[in-house]
Amino acid sequence: MRISSKGDYGLRALFDLAQRYGEGPIQSDDIATRQGIPVNYLNQLLITMRRAGLIDSLRGPQGGHMLARAPETITLREVLTVLEGPLLPDEPGRETSPPAIPEDHALIDELWAELRERIERLLAETTLDDLCQRKRQRSGSVMYYI
Amino acid sequence: MRISSKGDYGLRALFDLAQRYGEGPIQSDDIATRQGIPVNYLNQLLITMRRAGLIDSLRGPQGGHMLARAPETITLREVLTVLEGPLLPDEPGRETSPPAIPEDHALIDELWAELRERIERLLAETTLDDLCQRKRQRSGSVMYYI
DNA sequence: CGTAATGTAGAGTAAACTACTCAAGAAATC
DNA sequence: GATTTCTTGAGTAGTTTACTCTACATTACG
Numbered sequence: 018m019r020i021s022s023k024g025d026y027g028l029r030a031l032f033d034l035a036q037r038y039g040e041g042p043i044q045s046d047d048i049a050t051r052q053g054i055p056v057n058y059l060n061q062l063l064i065t066m067r068r069a070g071l072i073d074s075l076r077g078p079q080g081g082h083m084l085a086r087a088p089e090t091i092t093l094r095e096v097l098t099v100l101e102g103p104l105l106p107d108e109p110g111r112e113t114s115p116p117a118i119p120e121d122h123a124l125i126d127e128l129w130a131e132l133r134e135r136i137e138r139l140l141a142e143t144t145l146d147d148l149c150q151r152k153r154q155r156s157g158s159v160m161y162y163i
Numbered sequence: 164m165r166i167s168s169k170g171d172y173g174l175r176a177l178f179d180l181a182q183r184y185g186e187g188p189i190q191s192d193d194i195a196t197r198q199g200i201p202v203n204y205l206n207q208l209l210i211t212m213r214r215a216g217l218i219d220s221l222r223g224p225q226g227g228h229m230l231a232r233a234p235e236t237i238t239l240r241e242v243l244t245v246l247e248g249p250l251l252p253d254e255p256g257r258e259t260s261p262p263a264i265p266e267d268h269a270l271i272d273e274l275w276a277e278l279r280e281r282i283e284r285l286l287a288e289t290t291l292d293d294l295c296q297r298k299r300q301r302s303g304s305v306m307y308y309i
Numbered sequence: 310c311g312t313a314a315t316g317t318a319g320a321g322t323a324a325a326c327t328a329c330t331c332a333a334g335a336a337a338t339c
Numbered sequence: 340g341a342t343t344t345c346t347t348g349a350g351t352a353g354t355t356t357a358c359t360c361t362a363c364a365t366t367a368c369g
Contacts, residue, residue: 018164018165018166018167018170018243018247018248018250019164019247019248019249019250019251020164020250020251020275021164021355021356021357022356022357022358023356023357024164025251025271025275026357028271028274029267029268029271032267032270032271033267036267042315044314044315044316045315045316046315049260050260050263051263051264051267052262052263052264052267052268053260053261053262053263053268054260055260055357055358055359057358057359057360058357058358058359060316060317061357061358063316063317064316064317064318067316067317074315074316074317075315075316075365075366076314076315076316076317076364076365076366077313077314077315077316077364077365077366077367077368078313078314078315078366078367078368079314079315079366079367079368080314080315080316080365080366080367081315081316082316093278097164101164101165102164102165103165104164104165104166105165105166114195114196114199114200114201115199116198116199117196117197117198117199118197118198120298120301120302121175121178121179121182121197121198121298122175122198122199124178124294124297124298124301125171125174125175125178125294128174128289128294129166129171132239132285132286135285136282136285139278139281139282139285140278143274148270148271148274151270152266152267152270155266155270156266167326167327167328168327168328168329169327169328172328188344190343190344190345191344191345192344201328201329201330203329203330203331204328204329204330206345206346207328207329209345210345210346210347213345213346220344220345220346221336221337221344221345222335222336222337222343222344222345222346223336223337223338223339223342223343223344223345224337224338224339224342224343224344225337225338225343225344226336226337226338226343226344226345227344227345228345
């Protein structure tokens with residue numbers, strides 16, 4: 018139960034794109050340099066995110082990547098689900114030995130389902146735009162002291 | 164970001180022990196059979212949980228395992244932390260290429276930390292005793308219809 | 310039209326982790 | 340001292356992680 022580099026790097030890349038939303042395509046090289054991500058690996062993640070409909074990509078000179086939707090419509094939940102998969106595989110399928118007390122089995126299964134829903138609801142509360150606002154607020158309060 | 168068999172099996176085993184809290188040592192064979200867990204694997208997990216102070220174990224005939232503390236003092240947070248490790252390694256240490264925009268890096272780092280705390284708080288809300296009560300309520304409401 | 314700049318697709322890989330099994334040993338009870 | 344139970348550590352096949360690399364497709368520009 019941990020966030021892997023996919024979720025970490027992927028979110029950092031989307032955050033980079035969110036800050037430049039509306040400025041046209043951003044190249045993966047630039048994202049990689051700014052955010053400190055291995056560019057080859059990032060390219061893979063970008064493809065995954067494009068296929069999932071999070072970003073649009075354009076080839077050729079002046080090509081690059083951009084958010085497919087406005088930053089306030091992209092939640093952490095969607096990002097992490099795309100990159101990390103669900104908290105538990107939908108139907109676990111751990112059927113090695115038969116469960117002798119099916120009611121206990123069902124109760125724990127339901128607990129996992131409930132937990133997944135609660136965590137996903139929590140993740141859905143934060144959007145890419147929230148992250149941008151946080152950064153703005155932060156740099157803003159620093160400004161006062163310069 | 165998923166619950167592995169360690170967390171799943173481990174919780175099922177502890178739930179089994181919680182339902183028999185105060186009845187003395189319970190053998191791993193019995194737990195394994197009741198909950199449908201491969202016994203060799205379960206033995207490993209039980210050792211991990213004993214070393215973490217979740218259970219006490221006794222060898223010899225009539226030996227077995229028992230919760231080290233009352234079920235209402237053992238939370239999902241503790242169980243999953245012991246068995247699955249933290250949501251993110253404490254200091255990620257992904258320092259492959261240097262982060263060109265350190266403020267972005269810090270912001271995402273803090274987001275992960277905040278998220279971890281929020282999820283752990285959520286997990287801390289449920290104890291083993293809560294699971295036992297749920298089961299009791301459930302079988303109770305079934306009783307009315309028999 | 311050609312060439313350079315970009316993303317795309319898929320293969321490859323070392324290391325770690327998962328989900329187990331197994332055998333030898335230690336401790337407690339009878 | 341035999342048996343029951345947990346303990347320790349090794350082993351292993353398969354999957355995932357965290358990448359790299361090569362070849363290819365597409366587009367823009369001159």
